[in-house]
Amino acid sequence: MSHVRLLNVTKRFGDVTAVNSLNLEIGKGECFSMLGPSGCGKTTTLRMVAGFEDLSEGEVYVGDRLLSCPQRNYYLPPEKRNFGMVFQAFAVWPHLSVYDNVAFPLQIRNFPTEEIDKRTKDALRSTNLLNVADKSPADLSGGGKQRVALARALAINPDVMLLDEPLSSLDPHLREEMRFEIKDLQRKYGFSIIYVTHDQAEAMALSDRILVMKLGVVQQIDTPFDVYNKPANKFVFSFIGLSNFLDVVWSDDKAYVRGETTALPLSLFPPESMRGSEGLSLASRPSEIDFVSDEEADVLQGVVSRKAFLGEIVDYQVKIGDQELRIQKGRRTRGPELGENCRLRFSRPFWYSGNA
Ligand SMILES: Nc1ncnc2c1ncn2[C@@H]1O[C@H](COP(=O)(O)OP(=O)(O)OP(=O)(O)O)[C@@H](O)[C@H]1O
Numbered sequence: 001m002s003h004v005r006l007l008n009v010t011k012r013f014g015d016v017t018a019v020n021s022l023n024l025e026i027g028k029g030e031c032f033s034m035l036g037p038s039g040c041g042k043t044t045t046l047r048m049v050a051g052f053e054d055l056s057e058g059e060v061y062v063g064d065r066l067l068s069c070p071q072r073n074y075y076l077p078p079e080k081r082n083f084g085m086v087f088q089a090f091a092v093w094p095h096l097s098v099y100d101n102v103a104f105p106l107q108i109r110n111f112p113t114e115e116i117d118k119r120t121k122d123a124l125r126s127t128n129l130l131n132v133a134d135k136s137p138a139d140l141s142g143g144g145k146q147r148v149a150l151a152r153a154l155a156i157n158p159d160v161m162l163l164d165e166p167l168s169s170l171d172p173h174l175r176e177e178m179r180f181e182i183k184d185l186q187r188k189y190g191f192s193i194i195y196v197t198h199d200q201a202e203a204m205a206l207s208d209r210i211l212v213m214k215l216g217v218v219q220q221i222d223t224p225f226d227v228y229n230k231p232a233n234k235f236v237f238s239f240i241g242l243s244n245f246l247d248v249v250w251s252d253d254k255a256y257v258r259g260e261t262t263a264l265p266l267s268l269f270p271p272e273s274m275r276g277s278e279g280l281s282l283a284s285r286p287s288e289i290d291f292v293s294d295e296e297a298d299v300l301q302g303v304v305s306r307k308a309f310l311g312e313i314v315d316y317q318v319k320i321g322d323q324e325l326r327i328q329k330g331r332r333t334r335g336p337e338l339g340e341n342c343r344l345r346f347s348r349p350f351w352y353s354g355n356a
């Protein structure tokens, strides 16, 4: 059953359409992430759901309850929406104790004193902060401060948690740890999450579904598996995971990697529907290209122009025609040396024409 629903939500700032006709349904207890380049409209979307930003058009619902609808001039203020929010900057108040930081939103909602105490302590316990309740958040580490922000959002027992890059100011190790903690808290409290991040690994690890957005327009909404394996277009392919694109040109009805004099092998021939098309590219993942032996026919050939040992993997750059291809292999796989010719087999080529 859908829990949060956005219908044709649009937001314009003057000439800029920050969010363009967004339709979205998020299930109860679902963890839903929004990914996309800077300025694509993620924060604006979250702020509209939270009630900090008006809509230009459209409607936002939680269950059957209408939250915002400019056409009907209806708008429910943020404090009546029962959403927890955590933003990128820690946004904790250093002049209040950890306890008071968490209790504050309950106080302004006029909860009875015993209820405030119970909820505050529960939230502090869940985030392992009970033993520092009397300290100032200024004395805590980055992860500690972020926990205070989480505890404060948890204390109101939210229906939905809105998280806007909540971990981006933490170091990678702590980020990973906090990621799991957020997931555990979700299991315990049962809220839905709308999570905004730049970090695809974070989105993949946390989410039931991911939305990929570009310039205010949805490109794809799918499970992490499908966004990675069945990208809706070239943009999604390039945005999720590592990607290679080789420009392919046509001559006498044969396809060539641009700058290369040998035509593409049959195993890599573009689909019939793209025959002769302009702006054609052969897309691939660096881990989905294999080095094959000299006996293998029907392969693409190149020269290793860079080879870097990265620990578990070896990262190659291979020159084909006037273009470069990145290939990554496990350190146990035997690969060519710098400057050597190599023969390549693509286990999963994707084709795109134009900018689609
Ligand atoms: N208050 C505002 N006034 C004018 N333009 C705004 C305002 N807020 C956002 N925008 C514009 O709306 C677009 C979307 O911005 P938004 O902050 O939602 O992007 P974002 O996806 O969160 O980016 P980032 O990843 O950098 O946080 C941008 O073009 C931005 O400049």
Ligand SMILES: [Mg+2]
Pocket: 042, 043, 044
């Ligand atoms: Mg943002």
